[in-house]
Amino acid sequence: MMLMIPKGYETAEPGTMPDAKAVAAMMKYNESLQKAxxxxxLDGLHPPSMGARVSFSGGKPxxxxxxxxxxKEVLGGYWMIQVKSKEEAIEWASRCPASDNxxxxxxxxxxxxxxxxDVQEAASKFPEMQAQAGQRKGS
Numbered sequence: 718m719m720l721m722i723p724k725g726y727e728t729a730e731p732g733t734m735p736d737a738k739a740v741a742a743m744m745k746y747n748e749s750l751q752k753a754x755x756x757x758x759l760d761g762l763h764p765p766s767m768g769a770r771v772s773f774s775g776g777k778p779x780x781x782x783x784x785x786x787x788x789k790e791v792l793g794g795y796w797m798i799q800v801k802s803k804e805e806a807i808e809w810a811s812r813c814p815a816s817d818n819x820x821x822x823x824x825x826x827x828x829x830x831x832x833x834x835d836v837q838e839a840a841s842k843f844p845e846m847q848a849q850a851g852q853r854k855g856s
Contacts, residue, residue: 718826719796719810724818727788729764742814750798750809761794793819797826 726733735743750756765783772779785791800806803823810821829837 718824719798719806719813720822720824721793721795721815722790722820722822723793723816724790724820726764726793727791728784729766731764731767733764733766735761739814739816746812746814747796749812750796755798755800755809756796757799758797759795762792765791 747756747759750759765785765788768783770781770783770785772781798806798809800809803825806823810823813821815821829840832840
């Protein structure tokens with residue numbers, strides 16, 4: 718998974734959108750991911766000022782509406798890609814037409830088979846976990 722982290726997005730006003738030129742360049746990049754057969758999913762995210770956080774202090778849910786004063790880095794969007802190695806993911810991230818204020822964090826998604834047997838057993842009653850793992854491997 719490649720996570721876009723745009724500096725300054727943590728304080729963006731509701732409804733803030735990138736300019737058309739930046740979007741056009743990003744769409745060309747997204748198309749190259751798709752043509753290479755590595756793109757599984759992608760989405761852009763509205764700024765945190767439009768979101769909410771649910772924390773669980775003492776086991777009780779507490780809702781905090783955005784923007785979030787303590788936020789230093791926030792997600793602006795993501796790509797779910799399927800590649801053979803971390804190095805290949807880095808190569809794809811390096812091709813992104815990002816601006817000076819953007820950074821991409823690369824994280825590997827846990828495969829169902831990587832979890833210990835007791836965790837797999839606990840999750841076995843939720844077939845979507847196994848189905849998603851199978852879709853990623855088969856894509």
